[in-house]
Amino acid sequence: MFNAAMKHKLEAGEVVFGSFFKFDSAPMAELFGLSGFDFLIIDAEHGCYTHAGIENIVRTCELVGMxxxxxxxxxxxxxILHVLDSGASGIQVPSLKSAAEVREVIARAKYWPIGERGSARGCRAAAYGLSGADYEARANRDTLxxxxxxxxxxxxxxxxLCTVEHLDVLFIGPGDLSQSLGHPGNAGHPDVVAAIDRVIEVAAGRKHIGTVVSNAEQLRAYVERGVKYIAWQSDLVMVRNMLKAxxxxxxxYRAA
Incomplete structure (x- = not known):
């Protein structure tokens, strides 16, 4: 019951557009899909979600083809197991520090013979046991x-990282990267820019590359360099900016 449309678009060479999603709000998720977004990145690292809340947002995304x-x-x-059993199209894992750790993620996200993901067809991803005998093979193929x-x-x-099998996307996080390199909050520092350049240059044509953008100029520059997995801001940032405007x-009309 997972929607693999976004992964298939990436594999076909298309650019896909999403957003970080921090509000546990099914109507807002629905609105993103109706407005034309390809995917949401449900932020269980920094957002306030329960397992049930994540599953409801996943379900809502599917209802609007996202x-x-x-x-x-x-x-x-x-x-990893909880979100994939809920039917999420994929996972995006933070805080890793090596290709060896990434291989452990692959093992946890994929069923045999690729990995060691716990098998239980009585979950939403497997249509509660009604998904058919090829469920595990389809999940291995279509989970991003x-x-x-x-x-x-x-x-x-x-x-x-570029040699890790079954890894789809390298997602560049400029904010955390600036902190790791000793320039917190300054994603435009030459050290940070050089690090981003290295990732793009090495990974181009070998892995899909993703990042977050906040304006049309950034978007154009990254797409021209082959970045195809784009997170446009977040629901929180867009709502905040709308309210400030x-x-x-x-x-x-307010008193001084």
Whole structure:
């Protein structure tokens, strides 16, 4: 019962567009899909979600033809298993520091013969046991695995990352990367830019590359360099900016 449309678009060479999703709100998720987004990254690392809340957002994404990727809190087996059993289209795992750790993620996300994911067809992903005998093979084929490249260790190991089988996306996190390199909050620092350049140069044509963008200029620059998995801001940022713009209309009518 997982929507693999976004992964199939990536594999066909298309650029896909999503957003980080922090509000546990099914109507808002529905609106993203109706507005034309390809996927949401449900943020269980920084957002406030229960397992049931994640499953409801995943279900909502499917209802509007949108894929759902869950940014897990970490690489723990239970966290990966829960979100994939809920029917998420994929996972996006933060805080890793080596290709060896990424291989452990693959093992937890994929069924035999690729990995060691716990098998229980009585879950939503397997249509509660009604999915058919080929469920595990389809899950192995269609589940997207993305990992964050957000620290200097992962940048240094990017060559090895590109050799990890069944890893789909290297997601560049400029904010965390700036902190790891000693320039917190300054994603435009030459050290951070050089690290991002290295990831793109090494991974181009070998892995799908993703990142987060906040404006049209960034979007154009990354797409021109072959970045195809794009997170446009987040629901929180978009709502905040919309509310600030609305409040700006009130300013002339408020007492000094």
């Amino acid at each position: 894929s759902s990727v869950v940014r897990t809190p970490d690489a723990a087996e239970a966290n 695995v993305s990992v964050h490249v957000e620290n200097k260790e992962m940048v240094a190991d990017v060559e090895a 609305a409040v700006a209309n009130f300013a002339p």
